[in-house]
Amino acid sequence: MRSSIQSGLLLASLAAPAVSAERVLGAYIYARHGDRTAKILGNTQLTDLGYHEVFAAGSYWNKRYVATGSDKQIHGISDPIVVASQVNASAPSDAVLQNSATGFLQGIYPPAHDSANTTLGNGTVVDSPLNGYQLIQLQPIASGSNSESSSWLQGSTGCSKATVSSNNYYTSDSYNEMLKSTSSFYQSLSPVLNRTFSSEDMSFENAYTIYDYLNVGDIHNSSSEFPGKAKYMTDENKVQLLSLASVHEWNLAYNASDEVRAISGAVVLGGILDNFDQLVSTGGKKSILNVQFGSYGTIMSFFGLMDMPAASDSFYGIPDYASSMSFELVTNDTSSDFPSTDDISVRFLFHNATITGSDEPTVFPMFGEKTDLLSYNDFTSRMEQVAITSTSKWCDMCGNTDGSCASSSASSTENKSSSGGSGGISRPVAGVIGAMVTLAVILGLEALFFLVGGFRLAKRSKASPEMATASSVSSDKKA
Template identity: 65%
Template sequence: MSDYEDEMDVDAPKDLQFSSENASGKKRTVADLPVEAQDNLPWVEKYRPSSLDDVSGHQDILATINRFVETNRLPHLLLYGPPGTGKTSTILALARRIYGTKNMRQMVLELNASDDRGIDVVREQIKTFASTKQIFNMAPQGTAGSPLAGYKLIILDEADAMTSTAQMALRRIMERYTANTRFCVIANYTHKLSPALLSRCTRFRFSPLKEVDIRTLVDKVIEKEGVKIQPDAVDSLVTLSRGDMRRALNVLQACFASSIPLPMRDAPKAPRPEPETVTNATIYDCIAAPHPSDIQEIMSTILSTSDVTSCLNTVQTLKSSKGLALADILSALADQLQQLEVPAQTRITWLEGLAEIEWRLSGGGSEAIQTGGLVGVVRNGSYPEEFTGFAAFQLIPYFNMRYAIQGILLASLSVVDAERVLGAYIFARHGDRTPKIFGSTQLTDLGYREVFDSGSFYNERYISSDSPKQIEGISADIVNPKQISASAPSDAVLQNSATGFLQGVYPPVGKVASQTLGNGSSVESPLNGYQLIQLTPATTSKNAEDSTWLQGSSGCQKATVSSDNYFSSEMYTSLLSSTKEFYQSLSPMLDGAFVSSDMTFKNAYTIFDYLNVGKIHNSTSQFPHKSDLTDEVYHQLIALAGTHEFNLAYNSSDKVRAIDGAVLAGEILAGLNETIATKGKSKLNIGFGSYGTIFALFGLMQMPAASVDFTGIPDYASSMVFELVTNASGTDFPDKSDLSVRFMFHNGTITGSSEPTVYPLYGQSSKLLSWDDFASKTKEIAVTSDEEWCTMCGNTDGKCASSDRSSGSGSVSTSSTNGSGMSLVVAGVIGAMVTLAVILGLQAIFFLLGGFRIAKRNKASHETMSSLAGVEEKKV
């Protein structure tokens, strides 16, 4: 915006004459600036067109305006359209052609109505400037006989922000001073301008620029500024600009600036460092737009996964990891859905639903609720809105249509080089078992079925020859002992769970498992071709299910001390006090298994475990059924047990408490490294443990940054898997540079109808980590040798007393912990927030409900409980 002290050009030289032929070609902002100053300019200003010939696109509009100038018949103008399409650049180039750069100050008044929007501006600045007449002849006569440069020009940018009163006052000024002033009104939306103002102007709509026009200028800027950028990144930049040149140049400049390494503080002045190459990912990160692969993953999950929770988690993870707004996801999703070949009614349903969600968001609707709406709209879009009155057989075509859409989707997501799975490391929790309170826990028939079903899923995914995810080269029928390894701690529940799981991975194969002997006779494997897979027992008592305390059997001295600190924490003492009444009220349901002094938050998990098993099973002497356990009380038990075990097992500022997660990280790294070292001969590693080890690993790998669900106790038969994959073509085992790792987790038993969910590791945005990144980040948290374990734990006896432990050989097994989920620095922040939220949330529950008052009848056997809580009693 210009500011004028003189109303008349009385100081102008009398012999000053200006015409379009001698108009300066310099830019308005860059004129007469030194090179250093020009380098610091925004590229939008640095490369703003200096003449009408330089304006990108809109050739029909420019031709008409040129004709107005040549015939000296310039009317009041209204330039409207989306931002970044050249409206302001066009009128400034026109003013420069008429007046020249040096005379624009006297002849042009530029106001931004978004700042100066009231009637006072119209009455004072605009009226004063328009009413003063130019007394010097600054241009030759036009063809119509009047000097065009004798007119003043008032530019009102963003005029749609002006008040209605100011607009009404402006219309009279435009009429009264037409003899010596021309107005150019610039707006994004004409519906915000008064009809009277619109009728006084010749309108030109500036539509979004074509991609070819944007690319022309972008290529020019890239060349002049020396930007190193990949071709596909240029394509993405042009596409994502959506016809907005300003956006394209701003994003390009931001990406270029971020590609220049920052010098070290106090370092001697050095030549400008070589910029890094701007990649496709850099463009998407800068714009904060969802990458097409992320949108395709959302579509694939929503349309082909029956688990709604997985669908919601996929969208929420994308939003949180990349800082995306739901509105951006909606726009990208709408573009992708329109590219699918689906019935017209399906596309209409999708687009109408997405439009409705976008409208609700614009009105201040909750993003969380509208995210659920998005999942519902896309999932239901492949069904008709009403099934009323249809017979069952009449619904079949509609279900077939959904499957057809899924097929189209999968085809659209295919890539030239199909992904190959080279190996995997699976870690699973045991199945349902008897309560810990009784000691000598045993796997139940239900638990056996749970782990067998989970193992069967991984057979279908990694072993079956019909699976697109089959591990490359793995034996599909008869197990090859060289390709698979499995281990579990020396604990009855975990050993039996591992056996059941492995039976699902490699089930009986009937007569295929037979051999012909030297005498010509044939022998068949018993139990219809039952297959034997060696199960290696862990060398320590890690994860023993008979242990009531997570750290009770780890043997790590410093980990035990770290967990002891939890029992003196403010959070523990606060919850111990505030939940006392609640736990005492559970006495009628505990059937004498706990004495009154043991019915406290100190035994939160053991109490939950006892009641949870009773809730699952029918009433027997071993499983007393808990029909009087309400959902409300049950959910409080889960929340309290999770809080207790989480803090007992993992601490963001004390890594040693998560010692078993660190050991498991080392085992995962060793297993995948073995696959790489043997060039794929070792293919599948399977480990088993309790929720403690899973929690510890979740914490160290920052999983709660991806989803807060990772701070809850995993269900029986939960499993996680680390896939080693590549997109490299050919049949040879690829180089490490072509390898990536994908992490997946499923809470509870997994079957063919429920896929595991993919989550990003270590707080990253990408759900696929390169092998080098995965290996380097995992090494930071892993314990890979006895020496490291002994050093971290501070142990000096047993294996740690051995003189040769400095050799660093031998991996360790230990147990424990819980997962808050973070790297050790990030964990401090997230862990503190989660802990605070848990304290406030749980205390609010108990203040609100006042505790549950149930008639107390104490018939507990102190002898039963004392043997289980002996370790914990020392902690308080």
């Protein structure tokens, strides 16, 4: 009897469908640079601490996505030797951001010791520099160049209407209220600011620049090098400085009533959508791991577009140095090498500051949803509502008519005229590279405008309640 029961249980277990293990099909990592010198002092440079931070962050993502044996290893990715076609990396033409990206990539694909030397035909052995350091090409992004030398997000976007929109914040009631209510706080810091800021510049108008200057000094300078450090850089003042800077920068980066203000984030989201569409359309043969570096302002703008504060008030805050996030394409389908879009989902992870030790990024729901996983079809639908997916769309939103926008406008006019005004010419959109058009090849619509910038902080992983409240109130006002 007992034997028959055991046999029955065995047969039942064999008949039961196997539980599918989740596979990661691809990932898009977006990261902030590491610790750097203060912006206001000029010639902004990545520090040794900053290089260490981004290398540590990259090393974490290596363990998650590249290392053999990881349950989150990207399906088909090469380990330990990089395959160039599998990885795409980019950063603006900016020393801090590009050097950060280089350090980060060294963490993702560290030196390959097995290929550290080469034997030539004549028997000569050539040792590889840096013990087998692997080279990953870094694509420069023209837009947003020198963004770490700019103290203001829109200063490097080149978007005319975005500049106007952000400037409107300075005439809003919420801004003027903050300017008045914080006046005494900033003036109280005069003893540690007066060597760099004039009295009239010590105000909420320069909230980020002041925070950045004092934060860098607090990290790098001893009390003897930073007179007044112990008295003025108290924990309470640090929280207040970050909270006010976060309110200020959030409102410059995003406004729910004026979508053009978040143009830099919209461009990044367009790039993510484009990459995933290419990856899916090629069955996982196109850039399965993407890495992009950018500024805190750009990150805040796409946090706004993705409604991330609905998941946590911490998304109102300025992300710390070396913060990183990832969009993962995942599936439970094991019936084919690459599944259909109906069997693919997207997950979003974020970690504020460098990922070290046993730290793990946190999974957050996107677009105000309650679930951590969003179906790929829903993800693309929501992204298309807020992302910039073509040059012409960027030009239309920004009101720019020069440069590539001039050729884009001329090409659109020509195509409309030749088609009798029917408007039947397709534009390059996310997921379509080199789109076939009906009458002619549209010129000048190839460049996606990726914008990036800066980060900061040491211990604070989320904005204070006061900051979150002030930010949520002010960001709802139309500037």
